[in-house]
Amino acid sequence: MTDTDIDMIGPIDYLVIEFPPDRPPDGSALPLLRDLVERGIVRVLDLAFVRKDVDGSLSGIDIADMGFEGEIDITLFAEAGSGLLDDADRSEAGAALEPGRSAAILVYENTWAAPFAAALRHNGAELVAAGRIPVQSILDSLDAIESESS
Numbered sequence: 001m002t003d004t005d006i007d008m009i010g011p012i013d014y015l016v017i018e019f020p021p022d023r024p025p026d027g028s029a030l031p032l033l034r035d036l037v038e039r040g041i042v043r044v045l046d047l048a049f050v051r052k053d054v055d056g057s058l059s060g061i062d063i064a065d066m067g068f069e070g071e072i073d074i075t076l077f078a079e080a081g082s083g084l085l086d087d088a089d090r091s092e093a094g095a096a097l098e099p100g101r102s103a104a105i106l107v108y109e110n111t112w113a114a115p116f117a118a119a120l121r122h123n124g125a126e127l128v129a130a131g132r133i134p135v136q137s138i139l140d141s142l143d144a145i146e147s148e149s150s
Contacts, residue, residue, distance in 0.1 A: 010114035011130070012045065012084070014107045016093045021100045025049070030077060033106075046085035046107040047077045050094055058094035061102065082107070 019025050036042045049061040063077055085107050093105045120126075 008114055008118075010043075010110040010112065010117055011127075012107065012109050014085075014089075014105065016096055017104045017106070018097055019102050019104075021102075024102060025104060033077075041110075041112045043109040043111050044077065044080040044106065045082040045109055046105070047080045048085055048090065048105045049102060050090055050097070050105065051102040052094050052097040052099055054099045056099055058091060058097075060090065 033042075033044065037044060047063065049063060051059050051061055053059065085105060090105065093103060097103050117127075
């Protein structure tokens, strides 16, 4: 990989999204993800679906077998397979799941950030920490602020 190739890479993130047993994924979020891809905001590197059985065993689910409702074009997502997501990653994601539930594992590049990240790297900067604040934490903080001002 050349320096030019590295300049074109944005930060890589992953999500593990758990679905309750009585509400399996219906595909309603996929058009929104496709829109992010088409606008160049993210690039889907890997998308996998897994199920954790009540005995704790983990199995993969092919996206074509998900039984999504309506006319959802899964081509983009069925072809997403960079190789970054391996069996160890699937097992780790499965450990976070409750028995009887399924999950989507999404690995994506934040393509919007590639030029910004490249400029920082060229200046000698490097990322030393990253994180995400859960939405519920933000809502709790806003509620606390509102309660204090009342």
